[in-house]
Amino acid sequence: MKPNKPGTRSGSNDQFQWDLFDPEVYGDTNYKKMLAPDCTILGRGVSWFSQVALRRYSVGKGQFSHGIDVGPGSNLYPTLSMLGYCRKITLLEYGTANVEYLRKEIKHLNDSWKPFWDVISPFVGNRDFEWARRTLAERAEVVQGNIFTDLPVGEFQIGTMHFVAESLTADPREVRYGVRNFTRSLVPGSPFAMANMEGSRGYYVGNVWFPAAPVSARNVEWMLDLLAAWQSVERVPKDGTSVHLDAEGKPVDDYKGYLVSTGLSY
Numbered sequence: 001m002k003p004n005k006p007g008t009r010s011g012s013n014d015q016f017q018w019d020l021f022d023p024e025v026y027g028d029t030n031y032k033k034m035l036a037p038d039c040t041i042l043g044r045g046v047s048w049f050s051q052v053a054l055r056r057y058s059v060g061k062g063q064f065s066h067g068i069d070v071g072p073g074s075n076l077y078p079t080l081s082m083l084g085y086c087r088k089i090t091l092l093e094y095g096t097a098n099v100e101y102l103r104k105e106i107k108h109l110n111d112s113w114k115p116f117w118d119v120i121s122p123f124v125g126n127r128d129f130e131w132a133r134r135t136l137a138e139r140a141e142v143v144q145g146n147i148f149t150d151l152p153v154g155e156f157q158i159g160t161m162h163f164v165a166e167s168l169t170a171d172p173r174e175v176r177y178g179v180r181n182f183t184r185s186l187v188p189g190s191p192f193a194m195a196n197m198e199g200s201r202g203y204y205v206g207n208v209w210f211p212a213a214p215v216s217a218r219n220v221e222w223m224l225d226l227l228a229a230w231q232s233v234e235r236v237p238k239d240g241t242s243v244h245l246d247a248e249g250k251p252v253d254d255y256k257g258y259l260v261s262t263g264l265s266y
């Protein structure tokens, strides 16, 4: 019988050089300024975490003990969305340059993340950006690891995974393994937020090509039907600006939009 884990197939994750993923180039393209879709995706995630946390606090439970963001790349907003609710956060990232970037960034969060924090702050008692900077340095830890082999089972109480499962492979099976490994790394009943590119077939970071497997809202709902006790999947339009660039740095309109999912793990 074949083992239920990915192997080397055309377009599979292990065929790409993730150590060449350039966090500065990727961050400049995607997060230097907050784009409207990210504002929506971030708002959905943090308001969901806030609802679940308030329910928790109302029955006398404290903050979540340990959160996870899988595949942060150079995006800090998923981690920031958990910061007010969580005593410790692990950022599990595979690419070496991304790991180095994240270790530097969590020591002193760049001012460019302030507009993102301004979306989060009203949900967490209007704490200011200095609080976020200080608390991130205290609570976050970056771990180099692989979503397919290094995620524990039933460990974390809250989690995020943005633009990862469908944007690390061209193989639909690996997308499913990625989403499964993420949700099952959570204690049953834990809140999660996940974002996906809709209809993407890959992307350049600088002049290096990385794979994607096109997913639709329906595909994500089907996956979460099996992996989540409760779920909501929403389409978020591109709002005009494509974050995909060709090898010369010109925008390419080659994906449909974004998907944001919130839910509770099984």
Ligand SMILES: C[S@@+](CC[C@H](N)C(=O)[O-])C[C@H]1O[C@@H](n2cnc3c(N)ncnc32)[C@H](O)[C@@H]1O
Residues within 6 Å of the ligand: 013, 018, 021, 030, 070, 071, 072, 073, 074, 075, 092, 093, 094, 095, 098, 145, 146, 147, 148, 161, 162, 163, 164, 167, 168
């Ligand atoms: C498109 S980027 C998404 C980055 C970020 N989460 C965001 O919201 O923009 C895909 C990320 O998946 C990471 N990745 C690729 N293969 C991985 C693997 N096997 N395990 C964990 N992360 C992986 C890449 O290094 C990269 O950071």
